[in-house]
Amino acid sequence: MTPYSTDWRAAGACLEEDPDLFYPVATGVVGARQAAEAQQICARCRVRRECLEFAMNSYENHGVWGGSTPEERIRVRHRRSDARRRERQRQEAAAA
Secondary structure (H helix, E strand, O other): OOOOOOHHHHHOHHHHOOHHHHOOOOOHHHHHHHHHHHHHHHHOOOOHHHHHHHHHHOOOOOOOEOOEOHHHHHHHHHHHHHHHHHHHHHHHHHHO
8 A cells, every 4th residue: 555545434333423523623621522532533543644644744734543642643753753863863873
């Protein structure tokens, strides 16, 4: 499957749910409650991994994808970036 393939979407647990649930517009407790409800649906989804990878690869900045919020995906991107930077530094130090 290519990084941007969306064939998996037809098998998503969210398919029969209200799409608005996955895009909380409220803030605070209400928004957190809505995101948590969406994440519960994601938790039982058989294509959760594909959904999350799609969101990560396409830099999706809105909505709950693969059980993750935009803030969670940003943290994962930063951790991955930091790990790549540390690996490059380690390789450069080993080559010196």
